[in-house]
Amino acid sequence: MFSNIKPFINKMNAKTILKRAFDAGQIYLSARNNGGKELRRYPKIHNVDINQDFTRFVFTLPIGLDPKEISKKGFVFKQVFGPHIELTGEIKKYTLEVYKMGMEISFKYNFEEIRNVINPGKLPIVCGKNRHGQIIWYDMRDLPHILIGGATGSGKSTQLRQLLTTLIIKLKPSELELYLADCKKAEFHIFRNIEHVKGNVVLTKDIKKMLDHISTQMDERSNLLDVFGVAHIDDLPQDQKKPYIVLCIDEFVMLRKEANIMEKLIELTALGRALGIFVILSMQRPVKDVLDTTIRSNLNVAMGFKVRDKIESRVMNTPGSEDITVPGRFFMDTNGDMTEIQSPFLELEDAKKLLEPFKVAPQDVKEVFEEEPPQNDDTKQLTYDDVFGDDDR
The missing domain is CATH 3.30.980 (Threonyl-tRNA Synthetase; Chain A, domain 2)
Structure with a gap:
């Protein structure tokens, strides 16, 4: 030109x-x-x-x-x-x-390529590659909570897969506890029986119990900070060190009518950083009623994959994501700074191979809550029709 x-x-x-x-x-x-x-x-x-x-x-x-x-x-x-x-x-x-030229349209996940780049991070989040071919990542301790949005086929699900897989490979089970909620029963089955994973649930009643457990952990950690007079769990004495907790809820929009759950999420995103508790929320259809100003202001990073229209891109705060045409491409907003990134593509079978060394026998999996008898409506698997009706945005 x-x-x-x-x-x-x-x-x-x-x-x-x-x-x-x-x-x-x-x-x-x-x-x-x-x-x-x-x-x-x-x-x-x-x-x-x-x-x-x-x-x-x-x-x-x-x-x-x-x-x-x-x-x-x-x-x-x-x-x-x-x-x-x-x-x-x-x-x-x-x-x-x-x-003069566009970005690469694919980035195949290779942990060996990623390992040295993220080595300085204690809780590294690998975003992908920018248009210069550089691997973009950050430490979740600095930007503690993530919102991921994108329609089916946009790359949202594979991004979740690689984010969690990378954390499992990078950190020991004594350093990281994962709590997963899969409202559509479609994404987190590969993380069953992984030693880091302390909860992998799909039912509303179990999500409530899991959040209650994390809230208890939050109170205990808050008390420890007070007792030892420190501002962050990383500063606790060695014998009092606690693992980082990462809570990941896929399609959390399906929980929007659960007031208790939404209140707990707001509390975790508001207070979790200093306590080593971090949240990843994902949704196919960003909805303003769910992402009100309270919870959205607590989410430091937004990854906007392809969404349906400008309404949804505005809810995500990632303008332009409605025009994305490349699978795996997204706009990342970090407190107002926008970057275009190609996410790493991690095949399901490749993820299973990478996770195999971290698997334990099913009887050795220690969940943080016990099974309870089914209870009426709380055990029902929600559908989009339950939440949205025909087209509620």
């Missing part, structure tokens, strides 16, 4: 095209002078860096221009520059990178 032109002219043309995007998206402040002529204050373009792979713009918004205009009008930059862009920043300063 910007080749075969002298560098100075090249940059000036690039700025002109960016200004065209500002105009198209009405990303400016407008006022009129005494003569009635419109005056526009555009974002200030501080730098244009052009190389053989991409063009990078750095710009700042004029004071008074709502930053939400940038996230709402992200599609305009794609219309002007093409689909291979990445826009990052917040509040005032933004970076727009326009790439």
